[in-house]
Amino acid sequence: MRKLNFSRKRDAVLSVLRSTNTHPTAEWIYNNLKSEYPDFSLGTVYRNLSLFKEQGIVVTVANVNGQERYDGVVTAHAHFVCKKCGSVADVNCFNDSRDLDERIERLYDCEVDRHSLCFYGICSSCKHKSADSGQINDASV
Amino acid sequence: MRKLNFSRKRDAVLSVLRSTNTHPTAEWIYNNLKSEYPDFSLGTVYRNLSLFKEQGIVVTVANVNGQERYDGVVTAHAHFVCKKCGSVADVNCFNDSRDLDERIERLYDCEVDRHSLCFYGICSSCKHKSADSGQINDASV
DNA sequence: TTCGTTGCAAACATTTTGCAGTTTC
């Protein structure tokens, strides 16, 4: 892994990502920091997110309406994606840890880094709105 | 759901997808049919795949290196994605059926259409090649 | 001074779309 200098903006990207549980898009992170850093670009967000992924401290959990959704929590947990509002929520009712991966490794003679479990449907909030009032809010924020 | 006419090309797209277990990209399907139908376009593949998804007879199982991978088998089963060669394989060792979805519905008061379980790592074949000979073969065909 | 980091904008790659011609019913 290559040498890294300290960078204020890189820190900010990670801390914004860690401060929310909405599993935001790169653009959302960008918009969130643009006011604080008038000199700030989307490229920096992408570059650093990609760096974090390499380091294993960030993962992408789903692609919703063409946009990748990022998570700063890398401990194994599932997600729920609402097809109406596009929200991505944590699902923490499984103890689907490393065991599962090892089972696959033995069974298929392969190496498993991680797995991703994702449920798709309509979230509680959208379900209780009237049938056709649903809108697509990409990041639901 | 809107009215559909019969279409030879639409049939062909579905049948090519159903004839393989490689979870191909739209482009792969296009290349596979281009010889049989000299008059054939990628747009048709995308339009029909998107139609099939609406109908629930096709799902996307993963995005590998920026390209969506399609599956004509919609019964619940997991997948394995190799980060070296980009292959996508079926994983059939779970009886993770509808039960799981219903558990989430009760727990979160939501509606679950389906879930997707995907393992990421290095496939058996790549694992047994020498360490750095690995290449990225997008559709591994 | 060296080299990692960034803004900016252009480049990229996949997917979507508008339109005019073709096919299905």
Add this chain to the structure above:
DNA sequence: GAAACTGCAAAATGTTTGCAACGAA
């Protein structure tokens, strides 16, 4: 004949990248 379907190519979209300026060590 009406409406669905398609080829084609242009447009749209999210993401990546090259380069010169900037910042950290």
